[in-house]
Amino acid sequence: MDDFDRLKAELLQDPATRRAYEAREPAFELASRLIELRRALGLTQRQLASMAKMTQPEIARLESAQNSPTWDTVARVLGSVGAEIEIRVRNPAGKFVKLRLSPGATAQPSRRTKPAAQPAPAPTSAYFSAKGTQA
Numbered sequence: 001m002d003d004f005d006r007l008k009a010e011l012l013q014d015p016a017t018r019r020a021y022e023a024r025e026p027a028f029e030l031a032s033r034l035i036e037l038r039r040a041l042g043l044t045q046r047q048l049a050s051m052a053k054m055t056q057p058e059i060a061r062l063e064s065a066q067n068s069p070t071w072d073t074v075a076r077v078l079g080s081v082g083a084e085i086e087i088r089v090r091n092p093a094g095k096f097v098k099l100r101l102s103p104g105a106t107a108q109p110s111r112r113t114k115p116a117a118q119p120a121p122a123p124t125s126a127y128f129s130a131k132g133t134q135a
Contacts, residue, residue: 024065031065034077038063041081052080075101 001009012018038048038059045059052059054076062069062077078085085101 027065027068030069030074031063035063037078037081037083043081048077048080052077071101 012021038045041048043051045063046056049056049059059077061067062073074085087099087101088096089099090096
């Protein structure tokens, strides 16, 4: 256990801190998975931002979990690299149901974009589940 893990464990002993952390945990998990995907594709924040028709600070905010992004924003970022979202939901009967959200709406071109003749990025097999595990 490193110093960060020890500090985290100590801080999470406080019930109020634990509740606040657990409330933000999905945002932290999403941010972590976005960073992993971007790095696996060999992209910088600036490159990913350009592909998603966003700014580098917007990608940085997503990756820092400063706020909770909309589904449209997540779809825009993932769609820009050919990834898709898969969510597992447990219904009231206890059965898991998979929801696959293929980002159909691509980012609208801006004046800064290059000509449309560029090849699309290769799709990835990465997806995100409700527990945040990558398959």
